[in-house]
Amino acid sequence: MPAMRAPPDDGRLALAIDLGASHLSVGLVDGAGRLHRPRVFDLPPSADPAKILSQVKAAARRLLAEQRSEASPAIGVGIGVAGLVDPRARRVLSAGNLGWTGIDVGSVLEQSLGLPVRADNDARLATLAEALYGAGRxxxxxxxxxxxxxxxxxxxxxxxxxxxxxxxxxxxxxxxxxxxxxxxxxxxxxxxxxxxxxxxxxxxxxxxxxxxxxxxxxxxxxxxxxxxxxxxxxxxxxxxxxxxxxxxxxxxxxxxxxxxxxxxxxxxxxxxxxxxxxxxxxxxxxxxxxxxxxxxxxxxxxxxxxxxxxxxxxxxxxxxxxxxxxxxxxxx
Ligand SMILES: [Zn+2]
The missing domain is CATH 3.30.420.40 (ATPase, nucleotide binding domain)
Structure with missing residues (x-):
């Protein structure tokens, strides 16, 4: 059976977002799995769900603005959420610690950032990273x-x-x-x-x-x-x-x-x-x-x-x- 193949390391970049139970991280990722300009923010406990979404949009917009002048702007956005996520609908079904239920995170971020968005569960994405570049290579x-x-x-x-x-x-x-x-x-x-x-x-x-x-x-x-x-x-x-x-x-x-x-x-x-x-x-x-x-x-x-x-x-x-x-x- 074939092992997983990493994306081509051709200079393209993706804007990546990790929305955990108590933190928000953003960064740019290339095809070799290298992380550029990582930023981590604490999320206050029991924060307002709408405020968390605003914080995600603001952090992503700031990073895109910084990076826009560079040779290869990000081609899309990937977000991992600590909760149940329907990747096809790009919808967070429930994320208890964030107080999110039924959030169309894909559409919301796409409108705000003007780039195609993929959403998935955080543990699944961490497993994918291990399969492509880490202990599961x-x-x-x-x-x-x-x-x-x-x-x-x-x-x-x-x-x-x-x-x-x-x-x-x-x-x-x-x-x-x-x-x-x-x-x-x-x-x-x-x-x-x-x-x-x-x-x-x-x-x-x-x-x-x-x-x-x-x-x-x-x-x-x-x-x-x-x-x-x-x-x-x-x-x-x-x-x-x-x-x-x-x-x-x-x-x-x-x-x-x-x-x-x-x-x-x-x-x-x-x-x-x-x-x-x-x-x-x-x-x-x-x-x-x-x-x-x-x-x-x-x-x-x-x-x-x-x-x-x-x-x-x-x-x-x-x-x-x-x-x-x-x-x-x-x-x-
Ligand atoms: Zn249980």
Whole structure:
């Protein structure tokens, strides 16, 4: 089966936009996957949905204005959104953290920027970037899982991006792992996202801290957060785990085990060559990936389980932009 081919590196540029849960990034992307003039803006929590859209338009217009005088102006706009996106309709179906439902982001940006617009889910675009330029390069079948505030995924099979009839294929974060588990933002219970995304990991860390404090144990976790539960974040827990703190290691082992259970299902269904794991939570590295690999090996069917490799993503924060640019420059 053919691996995915990157767009030609012929000097053309795309304007790329990454609209995440708490940040907005813009930049220009070329056919080799290089990012030019990247800018990152914070989005205030629970910002007005209309204001966010104005901020996106303003940031994109500024970048286009700066770049217009140069030899090769952008030929189009690609936007990745943290939410359910129908790429054919270029419509955001729902993006909980942005407060967006049914936003025709394609038409709105096209009118405002005067360039053709493609829109897609952010995790899918980050997976596309890994397939073309990153850890999934050379693979024809790849699954990407992106763990941050939420958990998203992207599917590439036989060298093609798989989107599904509504454009929502790949939503691994909403696989049910525990029948009556914690309530999820999607309305279901016990989704992977409620067990292994950043907020769930931070909550498990706070519980571990409270336990240590109750039992009078002076663990490294207490020292690191200054005994303040509000200071316990996924990043702090990763630091604690790196220092060998058993409570932090146990939190990531639990999340990694849940991830492994979900990935065993992905492997049995899709038989991918590689699984790329990225996003802020993946910053915990082997503390998360080790237990995930072990659980996957224990549960997946023998042949697809032996064939798959689980690897960290190559792009740290820029994969969505690079994927959004590729969407414009290539035909994926
Ligand atoms: Zn869910």
């Amino acid at each position: 050379g693979c024809s079948s790849l699954f990407g899982v992106w763990m941050g505030t939420g958990i998203g995924g992207g599917i590439i099979l036989g060298g093609r991006v798989i989107r599904g009839v509504s454009g929502t294929a790949g939503e691994i974060g909403h696989l049910t792992l525990v029948e009556d588990g914690p309530e999820c933002s999607c309305g279901n219970r016990g989704c992977l996202e409620t067990l292994a995304a950043g907020p769930a990991i931070a909550a498990a860390g706070r519980e571990a801290l409270a336990r240590a404090q109750r039992e009078g144990m002076r663990s490294a976790l207490c020292e690191l957060c200054g005994d303040d539960p509000a200071a316990v974040s996924c990043r702090l827990l990763a630091t604690a785990a790196d220092q060998g703190n058993p409570e932090a290691c146990a939190v990531f082992a639990r999340a990694g085990t849940h991830l492994g259970i979900a990935l065993a299902g992905v492997v049995n269904l899709l038989n991918p060559e590689k699984i790329v794991v990225g996003g802020g939570v993946a910053g915990a590295g082997e503390h998360l990936l080790g237990p995930a690999r072990r659980e996957l090996a224990r549960r997946a069917l023998t042949a697809p389980g032996a064939a798959v490799r689980v690897v960290p993503a190559q792009f740290r924060d820029t994969g969505v932009l690079v994927g959004a640019g590729a969407l414009v420059l290539g035909d994926y």
